[in-house]
Amino acid sequence: MLNEIGDDSTEAPSTPHDSASRGEFVQLLTKAQLGLLRYITTLVGDPDAASNILQNTNLLLWKKADEFEMGTNFDAWATKIAYWQVKAFVRDRGRDRHVFSEQLIVQLAEDSQELHDMDMTIHLLRTCLQSLPGKNRELVSMRYNLGLSIQQLSSRLGKSPSAIKGSLLRARRALRDCIEAKRLETR
Template identity: 70%
Template sequence: MTDNDAEPPPSRDVFVQSLTNAQLGLLRYITALVGDPEAANNILQNTNLLLWQKADEFEPGTNFDAWATKIAYWQVKAYCRDRGRDRHVFGDTLVAQLSDRVEQMEDIDWTVGLLRKCLKKLQSKDRELIALRYDNDFSVQQLSSRLGKSPSAIKGALLRARRALRACVERQMVQEP
C-alpha cells in the first residue's frame, strides 16, 4: 500500500464531517451579512478554501462552527473592503452589527430547540397546561374554569411547570454548549 492509498487520519475525517455539516449555517450567516446570495456563495467558497488551508490549525474537540464562522466573518470583511467603492456593499460597522444579531438569532434558535426537548420531558398534565396557557393564550381565569381548579392552583401549577422547564433548559445548556 502506498502513501496515496492510506486512509486519512481520524482528525481529517472529523474535519471533513464538521466542514460538511457547517455549510448551510455558514451560507445563512454570510448571506445575512452581505444580503446578496450570489456574493454569499462566492464568499462561502473562499471561506471553504481558507478552512481547508487552515485545517491543521483546527483542534478536534473544540467548537468547529465558531471557528469556521469567525473565518467566514473575516472573509465577509475582506469582501466588503474589496467592494468598498460599491454603495450597495455594507460597511465594516454594519457587518459587525449584523454579525452580532445573527449570532443572537442562532442562540435563540438553539435555546428554543432546548426548550422543545424539555417540553417533551414534562409530565403530560404540565405539558397540557403550558400548551393551553401559551399556545392557546388562555388566561389563568379561563384555565381555572376549564380545568375546574382555583386560579391560585393554576398559578402554582404554571409556576412549577415553568421552573421545571427552566431547570431542564439550564441543564441542557451545560450539557450541549
C-alpha cells in the same frame, strides 16, 4: 494524493493529524455549509459574493483544521472565521457602493447571531417540553398555546388560581433548567 502525482508546486492544505479526526472534521465542515452560506449571504446581501466568500472560508477552515479542538463548538468557530472573511471582502471592496459598510456588517452579524440563538432556544424548548410530565405539559399548552387565563385554567381544572400559578411556575423553571442544560451540552 497530490504528492503521488509529483507536482511539488501544489501542496494540500494542512489537515487534522489522524484520519479519524480528519473524517470528523470533514463531517462537521460539510454539515455547516448551508448555515455558513446563509450567514454570509445575510451579511453581504449578494448570493454570488457569498458563494465566493464561502469558498474562501472553506479554504481557510481547512488550512486551520489543526487549530480546531474536536469536541468544541465547530459552528461557532467556523462562523467566526466566516465573519472575518466577510470583513476582508468588505475592506477589499470598500470603494464599490454596492457593498455593505463594515458597520452594517457588524450589525447584521449581531442580528444573525441573535436569530440563530432564538432558533436554537425554540428548538430546545420544543425538546424540553417533551420531557415535562404529561399534566404539566398539558397545563403549559393550555396556557400558552390556547391562551387560557389563570382564571380559565382554574375553572377548567378545578384547582385554585394559586395552585395553577404554582404549577406553571414549576413547569417554567423546569423548562428553563432543561434549556440551560442542553445549551451547555452543545458548547
